[in-house]
Amino acid sequence: MFAEPSPKTRELLERLNRFFDQHIYPNEARYHHEMDAFRRQGNAWQVSPLVEELKPVARAAGLWNMFLPHPHRDVPAISNLDYAPLCEVMGRVSWSGEVFNCSAPDTGNMETIERYGTEAQKDEWLAPLLAGEIRSGFLMTEPAVASSDATNIQCTIRREGDEYVINGRKWFSSGAGSPRCKIFIVMGKTDPDAPRHAQQSMVLVPRDTKGITVLRHLSVFGYDDAPHGHMEVLLEDVRVPASNILLGEGRGFEIAQGRLGPGRIHHCMRSIGAAERALELMCDRLRSRVAFGRPLAEQSIWHERIAESRCLIDQARLLTLNAAYKMDTVGNKEARAEIAMIKVVAPNMSCKVVDWAIQAHGAAGVSQDFWLAEAYAHQRTVRIVDGPDEVHRNAIAKLELAKRAGPARA
Amino acid sequence: MFAEPSPKTRELLERLNRFFDQHIYPNEARYHHEMDAFRRQGNAWQVSPLVEELKPVARAAGLWNMFLPHPHRDVPAISNLDYAPLCEVMGRVSWSGEVFNCSAPDTGNMETIERYGTEAQKDEWLAPLLAGEIRSGFLMTEPAVASSDATNIQCTIRREGDEYVINGRKWFSSGAGSPRCKIFIVMGKTDPDAPRHAQQSMVLVPRDTKGITVLRHLSVFGYDDAPHGHMEVLLEDVRVPASNILLGEGRGFEIAQGRLGPGRIHHCMRSIGAAERALELMCDRLRSRVAFGRPLAEQSIWHERIAESRCLIDQARLLTLNAAYKMDTVGNKEARAEIAMIKVVAPNMSCKVVDWAIQAHGAAGVSQDFWLAEAYAHQRTVRIVDGPDEVHRNAIAKLELAKRAGPARA
Amino acid sequence: MFAEPSPKTRELLERLNRFFDQHIYPNEARYHHEMDAFRRQGNAWQVSPLVEELKPVARAAGLWNMFLPHPHRDVPAISNLDYAPLCEVMGRVSWSGEVFNCSAPDTGNMETIERYGTEAQKDEWLAPLLAGEIRSGFLMTEPAVASSDATNIQCTIRREGDEYVINGRKWFSSGAGSPRCKIFIVMGKTDPDAPRHAQQSMVLVPRDTKGITVLRHLSVFGYDDAPHGHMEVLLEDVRVPASNILLGEGRGFEIAQGRLGPGRIHHCMRSIGAAERALELMCDRLRSRVAFGRPLAEQSIWHERIAESRCLIDQARLLTLNAAYKMDTVGNKEARAEIAMIKVVAPNMSCKVVDWAIQAHGAAGVSQDFWLAEAYAHQRTVRIVDGPDEVHRNAIAKLELAKRAGPARA
Amino acid sequence: MFAEPSPKTRELLERLNRFFDQHIYPNEARYHHEMDAFRRQGNAWQVSPLVEELKPVARAAGLWNMFLPHPHRDVPAISNLDYAPLCEVMGRVSWSGEVFNCSAPDTGNMETIERYGTEAQKDEWLAPLLAGEIRSGFLMTEPAVASSDATNIQCTIRREGDEYVINGRKWFSSGAGSPRCKIFIVMGKTDPDAPRHAQQSMVLVPRDTKGITVLRHLSVFGYDDAPHGHMEVLLEDVRVPASNILLGEGRGFEIAQGRLGPGRIHHCMRSIGAAERALELMCDRLRSRVAFGRPLAEQSIWHERIAESRCLIDQARLLTLNAAYKMDTVGNKEARAEIAMIKVVAPNMSCKVVDWAIQAHGAAGVSQDFWLAEAYAHQRTVRIVDGPDEVHRNAIAKLELAKRAGPARA
Known part of the structure; x- marks a missing residue:
């Protein structure tokens, strides 16, 4: 079967989407109000009451610690390919990951301790992290x-x-x-x-x-x-x-390499989720606005951008799932070109789609009334963190040039 | 399994690649010389002696009429997903398809007659076409x-x-x-x-x-x-x-729609094959040339383009295979968004990659000494034939907007 | 003479640049600290002490109310072409315009009252605005x-x-x-x-x-x-x-059209100033950072972006000056294509250049430590306010198509 | 005055445009027919009868040898800024330059001999070249x-x-x-x-x-x-x-540098003329074609491209005229950044505009029925000859980085 989620993932996905419909989307405004109130009080660095409230609900719904690539004690493992579509959903609301104990950098840190830590380190730090206590x-x-x-x-x-x-x-x-x-x-x-x-x-x-x-x-x-x-x-x-x-000692680079692969799948699938949501918002806005006598949704310039968005999103998703599949089957090291590729492709794509969605919203698009400006800021940053585009393109190119090594042919 | 060819396709692919190594690549110069000689004689519209010579060899190698989506008499069927990688190889040399009786517009015409023709029409026209006689x-x-x-x-x-x-x-x-x-x-x-x-x-x-x-x-x-x-x-x-x-009478549009799906998979996979070859040529050229004291292959501007090429090619291939898979599983009509998407994505991508390869070759790139300018001309034309980009983007956008129908949300 | 400032502008420009060196650049950090302190106190909507402190200094330096296109009482007029380079300088620091009583929307409002207001309206509102009192x-x-x-x-x-x-x-x-x-x-x-x-x-x-x-x-x-x-x-x-x-009554649209022309020259020249500063920051950063054994400033990928930035900035500046010249010589209405063109070109250009500068800075580029993220946010917004790109492109295209009117030639 | 031709140029321009209306545009088909006839006869390398026929007409109209930057014997000089608009007109028909003895590489070769040759060399080669005899x-x-x-x-x-x-x-x-x-x-x-x-x-x-x-x-x-x-x-x-x-001996590089400046102005202004003509053809075609119930000229996607074309063309022209002005006033060496910039900007711009015009024409655009495919091939090649884009961008960037030299500021 091609590019379709496994039955297990499909079931998790349905459950997760239901949870979003019931508990996440309806609470987006509340989250921002609570955090803004903290800001106005002069200290934004406080635990979100909403997120704390939702954690036990998510746990009860069986949506907790879904991310672990290797089983640990009573936490089952999930493959990168199976976890990817769940990340996509979580990418639609930036604060949602923590509700499921699936947010960066905790996921990467937990994986790191699980994979490279001693039993004592796991007892001390992994256990409370998996419990969502710290x-x-x-x-x-x-x-x-x-x-x-x-x-x-x-x-x-x-x-x-x-x-x-x-x-x-x-x-x-x-x-x-x-x-x-x-x-x-x-x-x-x-x-x-x-x-x-x-x-x-x-x-x-x-x-x-x-x-x-x-x-x-x-x-x-x-x-x-x-x-x-x-x-x-x-x-x-x-x-x-x-x-x-x-x-x-001296193993830090090795750990960094090992840890980054799955994290990049997560990042990229979240970028794809963000782009998917931006495209929905773009279509909705264009359908709702009229200028110079016609709905914006009938303008061919917007047809171009909607179509380009759909093409870019679907391609980035397939590329990311393909990287996940390769990591699952031949390992992170063999999949390093694929991982570098998605790290470049996904956030660049989402920046472009979110930017078009902003433009479709007019001034509203850059304001706090829509999630778009915040999403852009985040997606733009992803093009820099974990290595800027240039570093990854360099790595991809060197692997590509190496394929042609041997006496150069003019 | 994700995005990997079936064993049957893998075997055909190996056989086809071997045939290219033995009979196609070594004869590219001869093909052009023969056609140029015809041109100099004042009539280019003559049968290529080389192609005629190779047809029986291909037939003997079991590489003949591989394209048919439904079985016809003794010609077995092949799924779009299985045929796609073969098209990619044929896209590397523009005249190669006819060697295997797999060239446009004959493939589309044969499919059309097979699918919509009467038995008498098949006897009269499909039979000699499948035999490569006309x-x-x-x-x-x-x-x-x-x-x-x-x-x-x-x-x-x-x-x-x-x-x-x-x-x-x-x-x-x-x-x-x-x-x-x-x-x-x-x-x-x-x-x-x-x-x-x-x-x-x-x-x-x-x-x-x-x-x-x-x-x-x-x-x-x-x-x-x-x-x-x-x-x-x-x-x-x-x-x-x-x-x-x-x-x-009155069924022409319906036939056109039915015929175009597989043809687009073929076109797009050939575009991907062309881009893949252009990337190889680009890497080879850059590795062989030195300017201002360093091989061009060490310049980061070329790393960007090589990496972008690899990302674009792999994404276009996954998108096209996904469209092929969807056609095979749910039919051409259900897959119309996917088909429209690849029709836009693949030739735009190949134009970009071939253009970079031309730039990497300097003046040689626009000349007859490399296949690149000819490939560009062809790929650029694919963005127009079978409907220009704008028409397909329009179709994709309308399907996308329709997903959001119902009361528009501001 | 081509594209060179008049002696009068050159003199003003020198004075303004000196003022920036002495009073604006050295106070950028202070401005942000003061405003951040207000924010922490829970009310950011307070007059900037720094700006108030600098206003009399600017006035004393003869850098006050430089923007007025028609003379008003004791305020001399300046042509759009002469004022444009001053705006470019002010575009380098977003809060600097008010220091010279040259900030939007006050400039546009003052022009509007000067041009369309009654004497009584001028007495009541234009006078205190020109005095910087309100x-x-x-x-x-x-x-x-x-x-x-x-x-x-x-x-x-x-x-x-x-x-x-x-x-x-x-x-x-x-x-x-x-x-x-x-x-x-x-x-x-x-x-x-x-x-x-x-x-x-x-x-x-x-x-x-x-x-x-x-x-x-x-x-x-x-x-x-x-x-x-x-x-x-x-x-x-x-x-x-x-x-x-x-x-x-019923003259609102006419006023809007009349007011927008000069305002767009100002906006666009500020965008150009912002881009010019971003390019300087980009070069400085690239010269100061080393990765994988070489200064970033030696990477050809950055040469491309620096060169593109220079080409884009210089073209946008020439186009904007040309629009200013046309407004000065044939009037805002005759120059409407030129005005629409710069409204599209300048902020798109500055978004691109600032974005490259951000990328050159890595994570620092999106943070408060550099002026770049703020500049991006502002420039991105300029692509929407006073009419989004699409509306202006539409206007330009209609004027272009009208030039070819008469029986269409196939 | 800003960006407007001198009276002398305006007069020459009118005369040249009249000549094009009378003798060049009406003969475009004839030119191609004559050359195609030669091709069919097996030898395309023959003197164009049409061009020979028109040369004395041009000479009689005072449109001969207009390009020389320094006076030579009875041939008057023209500044780069004054000659540029004439080049733009000649860029509209690729073979037209020779009619006026103003075609590359003869212009560059004549300049070279005029500037660097001995009197004997001038007698032997410059004289017959200026006479159009060889x-x-x-x-x-x-x-x-x-x-x-x-x-x-x-x-x-x-x-x-x-x-x-x-x-x-x-x-x-x-x-x-x-x-x-x-x-x-x-x-x-x-x-x-x-x-x-x-x-x-x-x-x-x-x-x-x-x-x-x-x-x-x-x-x-x-x-x-x-x-x-x-x-x-x-x-x-x-x-x-x-x-x-x-x-x-050893002065070859110096001559190459000296010769390239004016040649680049010519190339670039011809590119601008080509783009201008392509935009006219684009508008005409879009006005003449109807699809899905509306003229293509009403589609906003084409408004975008028409508007972008106008913005790009006008900017490239201003940049090129500015370079010409700078060469005229401070010399080719001081203007080397400006010359490098136009060499990158103009052909890239014209490739883009011509490509859009091709797309607007559908399949006709790539065929011999319109001048567009030929224009694209030529403009694409200009991005390579006289140094590829990358070399010029590199030079521009180094000049830009040098401006910021001194202790790098982080």
């Missing part, structure tokens, strides 16, 4: 260097006795804004003189360790994305037990 | 009107006793240039007062019927595409027996 | 309809005795957020049954008139643009003396 | 290397006694196909060990010198561009007197 942050990007090149990383993780001492400045540390964030995964260098990809390590750093200062949030086109947030974090002589290392 | 033309487009709107057609098919009398002027009549072309399928109006889509009919018109004049060939960006050709044909009081009608 | 708002766009078609406007202006009674809902009412905004120009319909372009009128409505409620601000990609603001304003039985009408 | 070729590009990097050139010019001995293979040698071509300017290396830009020299090589073989023509998207032609030329031990060198 949240986590991922500290990789640094303000001072082009972090897309991992050898540029300046944060140091120095062994001192049975401790690691961490010094560095991180930013765009997603998730670090939440008051319930209790654990950071920090990428730094244990050995700057090691070979290029063996210099980096990852350590588990409890959020309340001495020496950690969350300095401020970084805004994204004017949005603070609270309470999740993109934070700037200063680490000054932060000490953690040596046992907090993940996998071992 | 070739055929398809006369639909007219110079005087926008033919993408079938109601514009001006050619008349008038019943007179037990004959039809045909008058009209057609152009871009593909296949009509070949000296072995013996049968035309002609689209015209039997009843201009009937409902919009019941005015048109199709009739079988033997090439040598009185009143037919093949006036000239139309060039495509300077290429004559001989001996196949795109001809202008005048039909003056052309009389054929009433039994030559296909399916019945 | 500010103004412009209420045209409505949330319920496609306002780009002026016949859609629903706000009613009903004559009752010697008063007008105004009812309507406006939004994206620029300038209405300022606590010093004292006067609105309101567009509404005095006669919905009049010919298409004689239905609308404009009236002067003091901000503190009974029945006016400023409901809320509209955000633009998450920015509130305080204290200027884009407000939603409810007008319920708002009564003003009949003498507050501008030019006369 | 034609010339320019041999620079080579098939074996990326010729955009002049250091790649492999053709050798070896001093031997009082002769130079030339060996090399050139292609895309424009003008070398004409039977009246009597003189080549050949670029080669006199000293491969000299500094990068002092290795190259240019020599005058009479076409009938022993050792010269014109091997074949290179086609451009299927067009032979006869009788002008793009030829492949073999030079084997070709001997010319040492006095045939231009300017001196």
Whole structure:
């Protein structure tokens, strides 16, 4: 069968869509009102009452921790191909993932601990994360260097006795804004003189360790994305037990590579969900507005954009599902070209579709009355985080050129 | 399984690729030399000796008439999904299809007769076409009107006793240039007062019927595409027996719709094959040239284009295979959005990739020394024939807007 | 001389650039800190202390009210061509225009009153506006309809005795957020049954008139643009003396047309200034960052974008100056194609250049640390306000097609 | 005055337009028929009877040798800014330039000899060229290397006694196909060990010198561009007197730089003329065709393209005129960024506009019945010749980055 969801996914999908119809879409305004009230009170970094209220409902509906690629204790595994369509739905409402304990960076952090952590690390951090009791942050990007090149990383993780001492400045540390964030995964260098990809390590750093200062949030086109947030974090002589290392010294790059694959499927499918919703909004708006005597929906310029949107969305979805399938069948490493491709294709596509939807809405499109401007800001950012387009295109091109290696033919 | 060829297709594909390696690629220069010699002699409209030579070889290799969607006598059927990858290979060399009796417009004409013809019509015309003994033309487009709107057609098919009398002027009549072309399928109006889509009919018109004049060939960006050709044909009081009608009066539009689906899969997969080859040539050229001290293949501007090409090609292929799968499973009518989408996506994509490949080749890219300029001319034309992009985007958009029907939501 | 500023403009330009170097650029951080402090205090709609501090300095430097196209009392006139380069400089810092009493919508409102107002209206409103003592708002766009078609406007202006009674809902009412905004120009319909372009009128409505409620601000990609603001304003039985009408009943469309020309030159030149600054930031960033062993500034993909930026900026500037020159020499009406063209070209260009600059900055580009995300949000919005791209392209095309009128040639 | 032609140019322009109306447009079909007849006779490389017939008419009308930037004997000079609009007109009909003795590569070759030649060289070659008695070729590009990097050139010019001995293979040698071509300017290396830009020299090589073989023509998207032609030329031990060198050994790069500026203005203005004509054809076609009940000219998708075309054309023209003005006022070297910019902008623009015009014409657009496919082939090639886009963008970017030199600011 071609590009169709498995029966299991189809069932989950139906359940998830029902949940969205009952609990997510009707509460979108409430979510923003609650967060705006926090902002007006001077502190946006508070737990969303709505999300907390919905978590047990989602759990009761069997929509909890659906993302795990390998089974862990009582949490069953799901393949990338099966999970992808669920991500697409969650991409329609940016805050919805947490309701199902399926939001970044927690999903990636949980996968990382599940895959590379010791049993003790799992007991301490994975268990409460899977229970939705705590949240986590991922500290990789640094303000001072082009972090897309991992050898540029300046944060140091120095062994001192049975401790690691961490010094560095991180930013765009997603998730670090939440008051319930209790654990950071920090990428730094244990050995700057090691070979290029063996210099980096990852350590588990409890959020309340001495020496950690969350300095401020970084805004994204004017949005603070609270309470999740993109934070700037200063680490000054932060000490953690040596046992907090993940996998071992010099394995940080390897973990990063392993962790990024599934995360990219998630990101991309969410981008596709966002684009799909934007296209719906675009069609609805165009059907509802009349200018110069005709509904906008009858203008051929909008036919072009609707059709292009449909073509772009469907292609990006097929490409992402194909990458998921390849990861499931031959592994993340063999699928690295496919993963790089979707990382470029999906957010570029969604930026374009959301931008057209904005244009179709006129001034309303850039305002808070529609979800579109916020979606654009987010999708535009996805073209940068986890490596900018240019880095991925470079990787794709090198794999392509390598296929033609051997004596060049003029 | 996702997007992977069936074992049957895989075997055919291997056989076809071997045939290309042995008989097609090594003969590309010979093909052009032979046709150029004919041109210099003043008549390009001659049968290609090379193609005739290779036909029995292909037949012996079991690579003959692979395209038929329904079984006919001893010719087995193939699904659209299974045939698509074979078309992709044939798209790499424009003249290769005829070697396997799989070239347009013969494939479409054979399908049409197989699907809508009487047994007598099949005996007379389908049999020699399947045997590769004769070739055929398809006369639909007219110079005087926008033919993408079938109601514009001006050619008349008038019943007179037990004959039809045909008058009209057609152009871009593909296949009509070949000296072995013996049968035309002609689209015209039997009843201009009937409902919009019941005015048109199709009739079988033997090439040598009185009143037919093949006036000239139309060039495509300077290429004559001989001996196949795109001809202008005048039909003056052309009389054929009433039994030559296909399916019945007023059924022409219906046949056109039925015939176009598979033909579009073929066109699109050939476009994908052309793009794939252009990307290979691009990589090879860039690897072989040095400017300002570095191989062009190390320039990041070319990395962008190579990566974009790979992303665009893979997406277009998945979209086309998905359309083929949908046609196979739910029928051409249900798959009309998918068919319209690939008709827009595939040739636009291949134009872009071939154009980049031309740029990578410098002046050589526009010359006869590489296949690229010819490929561009052909791919650019595909964006117009069988309905220009605008008509298909319009159709896609209307289907998309219809999904949102019901009270419009602002 | 071609495309070079007049000696007068050159002198003003030098003075203005000096002022920016001394007083504007060094205070950009302070401006944002002050406004952010207001936001944290719960009310962003306060007068900027910095801007107030700089106004007398600008006035003393002879940089005050430079924009007026016709002389008014002691304020000298300036041609569109001469004023344009000054706008370009002001486009580099979004809040700078007010320092020179040259910010929208005040400039447009002042021009409108100067051009179409009575002496009494000038005494009451133009004088304090030119003195910088009060500010103004412009209420045209409505949330319920496609306002780009002026016949859609629903706000009613009903004559009752010697008063007008105004009812309507406006939004994206620029300038209405300022606590010093004292006067609105309101567009509404005095006669919905009049010919298409004689239905609308404009009236002067003091901000503190009974029945006016400023409901809320509209955000633009998450920015509130305080204290200027884009407000939603409810007008319920708002009564003003009949003498507050501008030019006369049914002249609203005519005023809108007359007012828009110069305003568009200003908008477009500011867009060009923004793009020019973004290109500088892009170059600086690329020169300062190293990835995979080479400065980003040596990557040919960035050469492409820098070169494209330069080509796009210079072309948009020439086109805008050409439109200014045409307005100055043959009038706004004769220059309507040129004005429509720059309205499409300039913000599209600046969106593209700013977006590339964002990409060059990585995550920093979307954050508050650089002016880029804010600039993007603003430039993107310019593609919608004062008529979306589509409306202007439509107007340009109709003028172009009209040039070819007469018997169509096939 | 801004962007308006001088009175002198206006007068010449009127005369030239009148000439086109009387002698060029009415003869376009005849030109093609005559050349096609030659092709059918087996030799397209013959002098056009039409062009020969029109030359004395043009001369009598005072439209002869209008291009010369410096006066030479009785030929007056014209500035780049004044000549540019004339080039635009000539760009509307590809073969028209020769009628006025204003066609490439003769104009560039004449300029080169005028500027860098000795009096003896001028007597021998410039005089008959200015008289239109002979034609010339320019041999620079080579098939074996990326010729955009002049250091790649492999053709050798070896001093031997009082002769130079030339060996090399050139292609895309424009003008070398004409039977009246009597003189080549050949670029080669006199000293491969000299500094990068002092290795190259240019020599005058009479076409009938022993050792010269014109091997074949290179086609451009299927067009032979006869009788002008793009030829492949073999030079084997070709001997010319040492006095045939231009300017001196090692000065070839310098001459190339000097010669290219005006040539690019010509190319670009011709591209603009081609685009302008394509836009006219597009409008005419759209006004004449009806599909699905409405003239194509009423479809908003075509409004977009018409408007974009107008915006792109006007911008490219202003940019080119600005470059011409700058060359006239500060010299070719100071204007090198402007020259590089137009070389990128103009043909890219014209490719886009011509391509839209093709799409508007349906299948007719790619055929010989309209001038469009030929125009596209030519404009596409201009993006490659005289340096591909990438080389010019690179140069522009380096100049832009250099403006920001000094300590990089993050």
